[in-house]
Amino acid sequence: xxxxxxxxxxxxxxxxxxxxxxxxxxxxxxxxxxxxxxxxxxxxxxxxxxxxxxxxxxxxxxxxxxxxxxxxxxxxxxxxxxxxxxxxxxxxxxxxxxxxxxxxxxxxxxx
Amino acid sequence: xxxxxxxxxxxxxxxxxxxxxxxxxxxxxxxxxxxxxxxxxxxxxxxxxxxxxxxxxxxxxxxxxxxxxxxxxxxxxxxxxxxxxxxxxxxxxxxxxxxxxxxxxxxxxxxxxxxx
Numbered sequence: 001x002x003x004x005x006x007x008x009x010x011x012x013x014x015x016x017x018x019x020x021x022x023x024x025x026x027x028x029x030x031x032x033x034x035x036x037x038x039x040x041x042x043x044x045x046x047x048x049x050x051x052x053x054x055x056x057x058x059x060x061x062x063x064x065x066x067x068x069x070x071x072x073x074x075x076x077x078x079x080x081x082x083x084x085x086x087x088x089x090x091x092x093x094x095x096x097x098x099x100x101x102x103x104x105x106x107x108x109x110x111x
Numbered sequence: 112x113x114x115x116x117x118x119x120x121x122x123x124x125x126x127x128x129x130x131x132x133x134x135x136x137x138x139x140x141x142x143x144x145x146x147x148x149x150x151x152x153x154x155x156x157x158x159x160x161x162x163x164x165x166x167x168x169x170x171x172x173x174x175x176x177x178x179x180x181x182x183x184x185x186x187x188x189x190x191x192x193x194x195x196x197x198x199x200x201x202x203x204x205x206x207x208x209x210x211x212x213x214x215x216x217x218x219x220x221x222x223x224x225x226x227x
Binding site for chain 2: 042043091096100
């Protein structure tokens, strides 16, 4: 059974810091991996999708990497801003495009 | 197209009542998913439709839960005889299996259920 773990569970940093959020999964037989952002009480916003054949994806200040063999992905946020404060969810994608999520990392960026 | 729409956004009900949530996916998306999210946890898969066919159901979907997608467009999720443990955010997502954008799920804002 696929299990997804995210570390740390919570993170509080001052504005301007570079951050690394970690995601690990137990079964390397995945199609893709996706990172989402969730604001309190809201739905999910897709940030980056990494296909299983890819090593990384970049969008603006965000960079996500994938190492299937070790069952790990990282989300790198450069020059963090207060507007980045949210919960970041990692999900691995298997058959039927079913997503299996981690519990998330709650990020607080303070001015 | 305004994305994935869910209705109602918030439902408060008493234990034992039935509730129904509706999801309108992106119009050209043939795949539709329901997830449940409790406080402090990531979303958990409930069920998946390809067009009108329900192809997979989680063990989380007890016999009090039923989901339909009668014409392969909108979907409903009904919970009968609600329990306090059903309190959660119910998220709907849709995707297409055709490029461009194949297999990328788009989520709705969710329907929050509170069972008193």
